Amino acid sequence: MKFNEKTINREEIYRGKIVNLYVDEVILCNKKKAKREIVEHSGAVAILPILDKDRIFLIKQFRKPIENELVELPAGKLEKGEEPEECAIRELEEEIGYIPGKLEKLTSIYTSPGFANEIIHIYLASDLKKTKIKRDDDEFMDILEVDIDEAIRMIEDGRIIDAKTIVGILFYLQKDNLNKLS
Amino acid sequence: MKFNEKTINREEIYRGKIVNLYVDEVILCNKKKAKREIVEHSGAVAILPILDKDRIFLIKQFRKPIENELVELPAGKLEKGEEPEECAIRELEEEIGYIPGKLEKLTSIYTSPGFANEIIHIYLASDLKKTKIKRDDDEFMDILEVDIDEAIRMIEDGRIIDAKTIVGILFYLQKDNLNKLS
Numbered sequence: 001m002k003f004n005e006k007t008i009n010r011e012e013i014y015r016g017k018i019v020n021l022y023v024d025e026v027i028l029c030n031k032k033k034a035k036r037e038i039v040e041h042s043g044a045v046a047i048l049p050i051l052d053k054d055r056i057f058l059i060k061q062f063r064k065p066i067e068n069e070l071v072e073l074p075a076g077k078l079e080k081g082e083e084p085e086e087c088a089i090r091e092l093e094e095e096i097g098y099i100p101g102k103l104e105k106l107t108s109i110y111t112s113p114g115f116a117n118e119i120i121h122i123y124l125a126s127d128l129k130k131t132k133i134k135r136d137d138d139e140f141m142d143i144l145e146v147d148i149d150e151a152i153r154m155i156e157d158g159r160i161i162d163a164k165t166i167v168g169i170l171f172y173l174q175k176d177n178l179n180k181l182s
Numbered sequence: 183m184k185f186n187e188k189t190i191n192r193e194e195i196y197r198g199k200i201v202n203l204y205v206d207e208v209i210l211c212n213k214k215k216a217k218r219e220i221v222e223h224s225g226a227v228a229i230l231p232i233l234d235k236d237r238i239f240l241i242k243q244f245r246k247p248i249e250n251e252l253v254e255l256p257a258g259k260l261e262k263g264e265e266p267e268e269c270a271i272r273e274l275e276e277e278i279g280y281i282p283g284k285l286e287k288l289t290s291i292y293t294s295p296g297f298a299n300e301i302i303h304i305y306l307a308s309d310l311k312k313t314k315i316k317r318d319d320d321e322f323m324d325i326l327e328v329d330i331d332e333a334i335r336m337i338e339d340g341r342i343i344d345a346k347t348i349v350g351i352l353f354y355l356q357k358d359n360l361n362k363l364s
Contacts, residue, residue, distance in 0.1 A: 002242075002251065002324070003243060003244035003251060003322050003323070004244055005244055005246050013195065013196045013203070014195050014196065014203060016205070016219045017217070017219065018219045018296065018297050019203075019219050019221065019297050021195070021196060021201075021203050021221075023198070024246065026246060028320055028322070029322045030319065030320075030322075032319075032320065034320050035199070036246040036247070037198045037199065037200045037201050038246060038247045039201065039203075039221055039247070039297070039298070040247075041294075041297065044296075061185060062185035062186055062187055063292075063295040063296065064187050064206065064208060064218040064220060065218070065220045065221070065222075065294075065295055065296070065297060065298055065299040066292055066295050066299050066301075069184065069185060070292065070295055072295075077296075107337070107338075107340060107343065107348070108340070108343055109343055109344065109345040109348060110245075110248055110252065110343055110344055110345060111293040111294045111345045112223075112247075112293045112294050112298060112300055112345075113245040113247055113248050113252055113254075113344060114200065114226075114245065114247070114259075115200050115201050115221070115223065115247060116221070116247055116294060116298065117247040117248050118294055119248075120345075137212065137214075138210055138212075138214065138216050140185050140210070140211045140212075141185070142184070152356065155289070155353070155356070156356070156357065156360075158289060158290070161289065161290055161291055161292055162291065162292055162295060163291040163292060163293045163294075163302075163345040163346070163349060164345065166289070166291060166349045166352075166353065167345060167348045167349060167352070170348075170349070170352035170353065170356060171337070171348065171352065173356070174334065174337070174338070174352060174355070175338065178338075
């Protein structure tokens, strides 16, 4: 690593259910001091559930921070000690009521590295078997089943504007294109 | 809007330089009360600067929240009252020392809608004219100039794991493919 910022002091501002907030005092590359506001998050998974290679499931839910509904991949926070794959299988069943016969890692993304450490592990779930939706009693969402071509149009025209959802869909298409070439 | 969460109380936890933190008490769709931790951010822009249709500029910098370097699109926070296009032009010159002759909006993304309201407006910058880098004295970064094909490989093998950067590059490719078809 070439660049670095050494922490010389950490102030804990808040410990919450979803996030913790710290303000670190750091030493920069030019030896000056600076403050860094850091949101700590346990990490999450998102799942692209695919039926028959060209239909996918999305969910639509209200997101309080943006005061609006968003169309997203099924997703959820990692529980303490939980492996990402385990979390992906649990969240998929909870939110859309399917268990994946096959789960492939697509990529992981840092969502807001300027102020948060949140990482989202994104999986492709296929060979889906229907079970039963098991949502928490404070989760409200609609399930959408759309063709992958329609999902691309939704990304292009701004109906899908959630980062993890765009990455999951476009990464899968990119990978799929490569597989067809090779 | 079908789903909604009405705020009945807001507690201000922290007002900072980059983020503010609130805890809202809300009424859910089932009439129950819940708490929502909300990180407020002013929004940002990211720019995909392209030379000759197949070479792009990326930057590599240390990100304190993840204690590591990341390869990213040039990007920056919106200043008070600043329009996204203005911010894109300013940040591009500050970080890589180019002014775009042409600036096209690709899309906007919500990065962490579960706990933050951050939105990033992503632009394609082309017809680039060299000027001079004007970084803040606490900004340290390397500039990388890479072929777009290499950038795709970097996304596929996990050398690029920043959400806005993956969205910017793959969205551009998707759009470019469509243009070729039409």
